[in-house]
Amino acid sequence: MTRGKETIFSKIIRGEIPTKRVFESEHVLAFHDVSPQAPVHVLVIPKEALLNLTEADENDEALLGELLRATDRVAEILGVRESGFRVVINNGKDAGQSVDHLHLHVLAGRPLAWPPG
Numbered sequence: 739m740t741r742g743k744e745t746i747f748s749k750i751i752r753g754e755i756p757t758k759r760v761f762e763s764e765h766v767l768a769f770h771d772v773s774p775q776a777p778v779h780v781l782v783i784p785k786e787a788l789l790n791l792t793e794a795d796e797n798d799e800a801l802l803g804e805l806l807r808a809t810d811r812v813a814e815i816l817g818v819r820e821s822g823f824r825v826v827i828n829n830g831k832d833a834g835q836s837v838d839h840l841h842l843h844v845l846a847g848r849p850l851a852w853p854p855g
């Protein structure tokens with residue numbers, strides 16, 4: 739169980755690392771990725787640390803819904819709602835999850851290739 743684990747995102751949530759915030763609500767924070775892979779590259783995270791989808795349980799269902807809805811809010815704020823955006827969750831080792839705190843990537847601002855690498 740890694741719920742509540744301290745990661746770099748904990749520091750971002752507490753404001754200890756300067757980050758360009760896009761959107762914030764009681765449970766959710768969205769901020770620009772430090773290493774953008776597209777003109778718009780934002781991370782949407784729960785403020786309460788949760789490792790990933792594998793660790794989520796039925797008590798997290800409302801939160802998971804909030805996170806998904808927040809991606810559309812981010813797209814609206816950054817003006818890419820009409821042009822379209824991609825939401826990616828790298829879940830676990832083979833997917834390349836590098837931070838042990840659930841995060842949704844919102845990518846937009848250019849045509850995005852499919853399939854991903």
Ligand code: 5GP
Pocket residue numbers: 746750755757769770771772773774781827828834835836837841
């Ligand atoms: P993952 O590879 O786990 O799906 O994505 C982690 C993401 O977090 C990466 O895109 C990486 O650039 C981003 N990231 C890691 N450390 C920081 C940081 O300190 N600030 C910001 N804004 N993004 C970070």
